[in-house]
Amino acid sequence: MILIKKIEVYDPQYIGAKDVFISNGKITLIDDNIETFSNKIKIIEGNGKKLIPGxxxxxxxxxxxxxxxxxxxxxxxxxxxxxxxxxxxxxxxxxxxxxxxxxxxxxxxxxxxxxxxxxxxxxxxxxxxxxxxxxxxxxxxxxxxxxxxxxxxxxxxxxxxxxxxxxxxxxxxxxxxxxxxxxxxxxxxxxxxxxxxxxxxxxxxxxxxxxxxxxxxxxxxxxxxxxxxxxxxxxxxxxxxxxxxxxxxxxxxxxxxxxxxxxxxxxxxxxxxxxxxxxxxxxxxxxxxxxxxxxxxxxxxxxxxxxxxxxxxxxxxxxxxxxxxxxxxxLNIYPEKGIIKENSHADLLIVDNNLEIKTVIANGELMMDEGQLLKKGTYE
Incomplete structure (x- = not known):
């Protein structure tokens, strides 16, 4: 589970600074403030960054x-x-x-x-x-x-x-x-x-x-x-x-x-x-x-x-x-893909104000975090 806090969300329309909660590979909740209810949740601070669809x-x-x-x-x-x-x-x-x-x-x-x-x-x-x-x-x-x-x-x-x-x-x-x-x-x-x-x-x-x-x-x-x-x-x-x-x-x-x-x-x-x-x-x-x-x-x-x-x-x-x-x-894969919406797949990019990619989330899994690849191909 991942909770992204206070990030500027473009779904791709701008919807403001929101908290976004991810579980089971999907965007479960988007709200102004989501309380942390477990220490098993990874918290990502979104201040000064933007959240866009993968x-x-x-x-x-x-x-x-x-x-x-x-x-x-x-x-x-x-x-x-x-x-x-x-x-x-x-x-x-x-x-x-x-x-x-x-x-x-x-x-x-x-x-x-x-x-x-x-x-x-x-x-x-x-x-x-x-x-x-x-x-x-x-x-x-x-x-x-x-x-x-x-x-x-x-x-x-x-x-x-x-x-x-x-x-x-x-x-x-x-x-x-x-x-x-x-x-x-x-x-x-x-x-x-x-x-x-x-x-x-x-x-x-x-x-x-x-x-x-x-x-x-x-x-x-x-x-x-x-x-x-x-x-x-x-x-x-x-x-x-x-x-x-x-x-x-x-x-x-x-x-x-x-x-x-x-x-x-x-x-x-x-x-x-x-x-x-x-x-x-x-x-x-x-x-x-x-x-x-x-x-x-x-x-x-x-x-x-x-x-x-x-x-x-x-x-x-x-x-x-x-x-x-x-x-x-x-491609007839909307609204699962291409949008940031509750129940859509958690395919997300966190970018800075220069649009440099900092974090990549695919199907709810962290693939890149703060510019560091966390997941590579089997033979890489």
Missing amino acids: FIDNHVHITGGGGEGSFKTRVPEISLSKLIEGGITTVVGLLGTDSTTRNIENLVAKAKALKEEGISVYVHTGAYEYPSPTLTGSVKKDIVFIEEVIGVKIALSDHRSSSLSYDELARLASDVRIAGMLSGKAGIVVVHMGNGKKGLRLINEVIDETDIPIRTIRPTHVNRKKELLVESLEYAKKGGIIDLTCGIYDELSPRNVIKRAETLGIPLENITISSDGYGSWSRYDDNGNILEIGASSVNSLYEEFKSMVLDLGFDLEKALKFFTLNVSIA
Whole structure:
């Protein structure tokens, strides 16, 4: 049991200085003053600090990405400490280009391992290629019967994709939506968007010409290219959910895109931000030859948040939603995640006035205290 005393609480809305009591992995009570009733309760003094929801990173290559420059470029698996240091208490794992030397079995196993180590983990079945690689032989069955699986990943407008047809995307989206309904999960198609000429054309055709709800298909990396971003903001304006990727700078950085979206009247609740952590980034020449390759960091998620507030002057409440509340609602895990509320999961960050992370609590367990990691992965 943990009692946090007199801390400024952002749920992500500011609700004042409160005491927050945690037990059995959940937020049990939020009040102006909670008396200590047992010496078994750990007391954390919150004076001069802020309490915010733990971050939800909805796009991480937990088993490692890469491999596009031969075997030596395969990115290693992520470790628990990297997520904790980044303030991430809930993560969504997925595959990328490589579903040949990596597979869904490995992805689900890694998700279960991270859950055993203390954080919350979901995954998407599938990968860039189509037909989608699965564990059960069926995307629909993966979502319905595998606890961690909440959707499917595919790729479009990318030279590494399988160039899905209209009928294939429509059928996949329909199957995923039904699977989500049957299992009570998000049931979404996460679409890696590349730099290709067709952009969102195929997605728009499926949404416009079928009865599939627009929120079923979720394009990500949409801030990688100006033309793609224009299409994507229009998609969000129509009610779709789009995901911005950290590590892209200048006018295409998530923080600048959100400022632009606000001026255009885009519903900001339709925008989420993710790190693409442990995925590879790469540059190719006009002939498709790889010029440069590297790996993304999950720390970019929290750094983007800090930059929004400290550099661009976003209100703390507004900035938090893109990493917490918006994501939990989009993933159908609200109100368990993404909010500080009685009976919600105790996934919390304590930060100072410079937004430096001091304490991380995941599922009610102290993972970091006063900047010191208390919990590491099994082999760290």
